[in-house]
Amino acid sequence: MKAIILASASPRRRDILEKTGLKFTVDASCYEEKFTSKMGPRALARFLSLQKAQSVAARHRNALIIAADTLIFFEGEVFGKPHTKEEALRMLRRLNGGVHTVVTGFTIIDTKSGKKMSRSAETMVHFRRLTTKQIEPYIASGEPLDKAGGYAIQGQGAFLIRKIEGDFFNVVGLPLRMVIQGLKEFGVNISLSKDSSGIKRG
Numbered sequence: 001m002k003a004i005i006l007a008s009a010s011p012r013r014r015d016i017l018e019k020t021g022l023k024f025t026v027d028a029s030c031y032e033e034k035f036t037s038k039m040g041p042r043a044l045a046r047f048l049s050l051q052k053a054q055s056v057a058a059r060h061r062n063a064l065i066i067a068a069d070t071l072i073f074f075e076g077e078v079f080g081k082p083h084t085k086e087e088a089l090r091m092l093r094r095l096n097g098g099v100h101t102v103v104t105g106f107t108i109i110d111t112k113s114g115k116k117m118s119r120s121a122e123t124m125v126h127f128r129r130l131t132t133k134q135i136e137p138y139i140a141s142g143e144p145l146d147k148a149g150g151y152a153i154q155g156q157g158a159f160l161i162r163k164i165e166g167d168f169f170n171v172v173g174l175p176l177r178m179v180i181q182g183l184k185e186f187g188v189n190i191s192l193s194k195d196s197s198g199i200k201r202g
Helices: 011-018 040-055 084-095 133-142 156-160 166-173 174-182
Strands: 002-005 064-076 077-079 099-110 116-128 159-167 188-193 200-201
Touching: 002 011, 002 156, 011 166, 040 064, 040 116, 064 084, 084 133, 099 166, 099 174, 116 166, 116 174, 133 156, 156 159, 159 200, 174 188
Parallel strands: 002 064
Antiparallel strands: 064 077, 064 099, 099 116, 116 159, 188 200
């Protein structure tokens, strides 16, 4: 069986992929994300995931590479990851009380055959209406840094969320069901239970 490589240093994506029961290793991509493209959010997320996958694929001769990129899209603006607390505060003030779209693009590459596929998923996230004083302690925790949109739905950032429409795992960073469906096209069969609480290897 081919080696499976997760081309991401994200512990969140690693944790999600571990739910499949697959044996995989991590080889993080060093591709530097750029948001200057005029692509729409779905196309941009797929493009960035492809660049990440290709940068790692070059290091593995017979493997399946899985890479992903998550973006926030709100009122015509793409939000990446804030690198300072000031950036995080600006992002969360913009998203506050509104509804934004989380888009994750992912790519799978078979380095032996050259076969590749890129897809994307969307989830609508409804933010609560909060004051700046309510947001500032969350910023001070440091959790928003290096998270798309400046929050982590699986962490303390859950208090920001009123509801979501779509795949929870997509907001965390990897649309699990779509990835499993994609892996089937590469000969890797995994079956999810109906409630997604358990996953069985096929």
